[in-house]
Amino acid sequence: MNDVLVVDDDPHILKALKITLHAHGYTVVTAHDGESALQCAARHPFGVIVLDLGLPDIDGTTVITRLRQWSRVPVLVLSARHGSDDKVKALDAGADDYVTKPFGLDELLARLRAVQRRSIQADEAPVVRTASFTVDLAMRRVTRNGKDVRLTPTEWGILEILVRNPEKLITQHQLLTEIWGAAYTKEANYLRVYMAQLRRKLEPEPGNPRHFMTEAGIGYRFQP
Amino acid sequence: MNDVLVVDDDPHILKALKITLHAHGYTVVTAHDGESALQCAARHPFGVIVLDLGLPDIDGTTVITRLRQWSRVPVLVLSARHGSDDKVKALDAGADDYVTKPFGLDELLARLRAVQRRSIQADEAPVVRTASFTVDLAMRRVTRNGKDVRLTPTEWGILEILVRNPEKLITQHQLLTEIWGAAYTKEANYLRVYMAQLRRKLEPEPGNPRHFMTEAGIGYRFQP
DNA sequence: ACGGATCTTGACGCCGTCTTAACGTGCGCG
DNA sequence: CGCGCACGTTAAGACGGCGTCAAGATCCGT
Incomplete structure (x- = not known):
C-alpha cells in the first residue's frame, strides 16, 4: 500500500x-x-x-x-x-x-x-499472525487457539521487538539494551530464560521452535 | 456527531x-x-x-x-x-x-x-453494554440491573477512557496523565484505589474481575 | 460555617515477576 | 576423544506491584 x-x-x-x-x-x-x-x-x-x-x-x-x-x-x-x-x-x-x-x-x-x-x-489493525498464535500490537494482546495468552511485561517487550522485525536477526545486544538497559549487555542469561518462557507459551513444540529461532552466538529471529 | x-x-x-x-x-x-x-x-x-x-x-x-x-x-x-x-x-x-x-x-x-x-x-456506538452493566457515553450514565450507578468524577474519567478503548490495554501512564496530569505518572497508588472502587461498583465479583482486567506492571484493559 | 462527598495518603499481606544460580545438552575444535 | 562454550531448562529466593482498608485532608453545596 x-x-x-x-x-x-x-x-x-x-x-x-x-x-x-x-x-x-x-x-x-x-x-x-x-x-x-x-x-x-x-x-x-x-x-x-x-x-x-x-x-x-x-x-x-x-x-x-x-x-x-x-x-x-x-x-x-x-x-x-x-x-x-x-x-x-x-x-x-x-x-x-x-x-x-x-x-x-x-x-x-x-x-x-x-x-x-x-x-x-x-x-486494519497492526496484527501479526503465525500458524500457532496471533499478536495484536495495538491491543497489546496475544491469542493462541482463540485463548488469550498471559505475558509478563518483560516477555511482551521481547516479543514485540522480535515481531516488529519479522525475518530479521535481532542481536542479543539489541534486545538486552532495549529491555534492560545498556548496563546489562553481558546478561545473556536473561534472554535464555525469557526465550524459553516465550516458546513454552507460544510454540507448539517448545523444544523444536518454529517461530523463535536462535542464531547461536548472535541473537534471535522471528519467523512468521 | x-x-x-x-x-x-x-x-x-x-x-x-x-x-x-x-x-x-x-x-x-x-x-x-x-x-x-x-x-x-x-x-x-x-x-x-x-x-x-x-x-x-x-x-x-x-x-x-x-x-x-x-x-x-x-x-x-x-x-x-x-x-x-x-x-x-x-x-x-x-x-x-x-x-x-x-x-x-x-x-x-x-x-x-x-x-x-x-x-x-x-x-462508535455511544452506549457500551456488558453482561453486568451498561455505559452511556453521551448521557454520562452507568446502569446496572436497571438501576443507576453513582460514579464520582474521577471514577467516571477512568471508566470512560477504558470503555472507549474496549479490549485495548491502557497503560498506567496514559490513565494517570489523562486524569491527573503529567506530574502524577508515579502515583500508581491512585489507580489501585479507583480501580478497586470501580470494580466494587460494577463487577459482579469485585475480587474476581471479569471486565476490568489488570495487566501487572503495565496497566488495565476493559473486557465487554 | 457546617456536613457530606470525594480525594489523597499511608500501611499491610499476598502473589506474580524478576533475578540468580545450578545443571543438562549439543556442538565444534583441539 | 574430551574439553569448553553457548544454549535450554528448571527451581528457589528476592523484590516489587497489586488489592484492600482506613484514616485524614480537601472540596463543594447548603
Missing part, C-alpha cells in the same frame, strides 16, 4: 515529485491527464493519489467525483489556485487534503503520511 | 468560530487551553476538534499526541505559523488537517466536512 499515483500535466513537476517520493520509499506511477489517471486507479489499488487540479482534459474536481463513485482511496489535491472556491469544491467532491503551490516538499510528505495513516487506521 | 470542540486562546477568534460553526449546524464547545481541551475531549465524544497551535499552557502538538493515545477523533489544526516545520510536526503527531491563518471560513467549513466524512466509518 505504499504505491502512489501522481497526476499532473506539467512534466517538470511530475518528474520532481516522482524522484522525491521515490526517494522516500514510495512506488510512484504517473499520469498526465484525468482519463488516464482514472484508468490507472481502476487497474491498480493505490495507497494514495496526488492530483493536480489543472488537467488538460477534464476538471480535477470531476476526476475526484468520478473516482469517488467506486473508490475510497485517499486523494491529496495540488493546485496553483489560491481561491477558496476551488478548495471547497474539491474537498466536497471527496478530496482528503488540499495543498496550494508553491509548497514545501516536507509538508507534502507529512500530509501524505497523515492522509495515509487515516486510511490505514480505518482499514 | 455534529459536536465540535474549538480550542483557541484568543477569545475573539473563539467567538467568531463559535458563531459561524453554530450557524452551519454544529454544536460548539470551546476551550481556551490544552489541559481543559483534553479533559473536555475525554468527557464528551466530539465529531471533530479544531485546535489552535498557540496555546498558553502546553504545546499544541503535545495536545495532539496525548489525545491520540486514546482517541481517534479528527483534529483540524489552526495556526498563524506558516513554517512547514510546524505543519510536519503537527501532522505527524496525528493531526488530520492543517490550516494557516488567515483562512477563508468557507474553506475551513469544507475542510471540516472532508475531515469528518472520512471518520464516519469509524464512528
Whole structure:
C-alpha cells in the first residue's frame, strides 16, 4: 500500500515529485491527464493519489467525483489556485487534503503520511499472525487457539521487538539494551530464560521452535 | 456527531468560530487551553476538534499526541505559523488537517466536512453494554440491573477512557496523565484505589474481575 | 460555617515477576 | 576423544506491584 499515483500535466513537476517520493520509499506511477489517471486507479489499488487540479482534459474536481463513485482511496489535491472556491469544491467532491503551490516538499510528505495513516487506521489493525498464535500490537494482546495468552511485561517487550522485525536477526545486544538497559549487555542469561518462557507459551513444540529461532552466538529471529 | 470542540486562546477568534460553526449546524464547545481541551475531549465524544497551535499552557502538538493515545477523533489544526516545520510536526503527531491563518471560513467549513466524512466509518456506538452493566457515553450514565450507578468524577474519567478503548490495554501512564496530569505518572497508588472502587461498583465479583482486567506492571484493559 | 462527598495518603499481606544460580545438552575444535 | 562454550531448562529466593482498608485532608453545596 505504499504505491502512489501522481497526476499532473506539467512534466517538470511530475518528474520532481516522482524522484522525491521515490526517494522516500514510495512506488510512484504517473499520469498526465484525468482519463488516464482514472484508468490507472481502476487497474491498480493505490495507497494514495496526488492530483493536480489543472488537467488538460477534464476538471480535477470531476476526476475526484468520478473516482469517488467506486473508490475510497485517499486523494491529496495540488493546485496553483489560491481561491477558496476551488478548495471547497474539491474537498466536497471527496478530496482528503488540499495543498496550494508553491509548497514545501516536507509538508507534502507529512500530509501524505497523515492522509495515509487515516486510511490505514480505518482499514486494519497492526496484527501479526503465525500458524500457532496471533499478536495484536495495538491491543497489546496475544491469542493462541482463540485463548488469550498471559505475558509478563518483560516477555511482551521481547516479543514485540522480535515481531516488529519479522525475518530479521535481532542481536542479543539489541534486545538486552532495549529491555534492560545498556548496563546489562553481558546478561545473556536473561534472554535464555525469557526465550524459553516465550516458546513454552507460544510454540507448539517448545523444544523444536518454529517461530523463535536462535542464531547461536548472535541473537534471535522471528519467523512468521 | 455534529459536536465540535474549538480550542483557541484568543477569545475573539473563539467567538467568531463559535458563531459561524453554530450557524452551519454544529454544536460548539470551546476551550481556551490544552489541559481543559483534553479533559473536555475525554468527557464528551466530539465529531471533530479544531485546535489552535498557540496555546498558553502546553504545546499544541503535545495536545495532539496525548489525545491520540486514546482517541481517534479528527483534529483540524489552526495556526498563524506558516513554517512547514510546524505543519510536519503537527501532522505527524496525528493531526488530520492543517490550516494557516488567515483562512477563508468557507474553506475551513469544507475542510471540516472532508475531515469528518472520512471518520464516519469509524464512528462508535455511544452506549457500551456488558453482561453486568451498561455505559452511556453521551448521557454520562452507568446502569446496572436497571438501576443507576453513582460514579464520582474521577471514577467516571477512568471508566470512560477504558470503555472507549474496549479490549485495548491502557497503560498506567496514559490513565494517570489523562486524569491527573503529567506530574502524577508515579502515583500508581491512585489507580489501585479507583480501580478497586470501580470494580466494587460494577463487577459482579469485585475480587474476581471479569471486565476490568489488570495487566501487572503495565496497566488495565476493559473486557465487554 | 457546617456536613457530606470525594480525594489523597499511608500501611499491610499476598502473589506474580524478576533475578540468580545450578545443571543438562549439543556442538565444534583441539 | 574430551574439553569448553553457548544454549535450554528448571527451581528457589528476592523484590516489587497489586488489592484492600482506613484514616485524614480537601472540596463543594447548603
